Amino acid sequence: MDEDQVARSAQLALLLEVSAYPKPGNVDRTHDFIDTSYEQFLASSVAVYPVLREAAMRKGRGVGELIRKGVEESVKWQHGGNTHFGALLLLIPLAMAAGASDSCATPVLKYRASEIMQNTDVEDAIELYRAFPVAKVKVRRDVAELDVMNEASLEEIRNKQLSLFDILTISAPYDLISRELVGGFEKTFRYAALIADFIRD
DSSP states (O other), X not given: OOHHHHHHHHHHHHHHHHHOSXXXXXXXXXXXXXXXOHHHHHHHHHHTHHHHHHHHHHOSSOHHHHHHHHHXXXXXXXXXXXXXXXXXXXXXXXXXXXXXXXXXXXHHHHHXXXXXXXXXXXHHHHHHHHHHHXXXXXXXXXXXXXXXXOTHHHHHHXXXXXXXXXXXXXXXXXXXXXXXXXXXXXXXXXXXXXXXXXXXX
């Protein structure tokens, strides 16, 4: 697929997601957090376009680096809290899959995105860890293994040669996004089909 079409589609998804209403417990067009506003989500959605386009051009390598770059672009354009960290975790491999595919058919994209995640490496894991403090993500403090806020974890990841897929497999039992990334994007594509059906009706 054309990289501009992929990037625009991903950017539109970010804009529509934050504009959905109501979203109890989340920022939407009628509800801000103390430290993060609806407008900051809009700014972040605009800021990450070049990274989404680069993801579509990469065709499968450098997932972690692109997530980190997306986070860095987001915080350059707005000074609220975490806006799109979780969304970027999901969208970057999906944009890479779409950019590497001639077809936008669900089975093709799902297979390719899963393959991209399975082929991640140690550097992808390190890059993701570097993105956490930049994004100001609120994380669980009761995680004993490979704490994302502990610099010592980077050395452990290198020593054990853990890929991003390995790291996400560890956190999948208690983290929905990790589970989605290592589980083949099951919910992502299931809900995409529901939305498509709703639009057609």
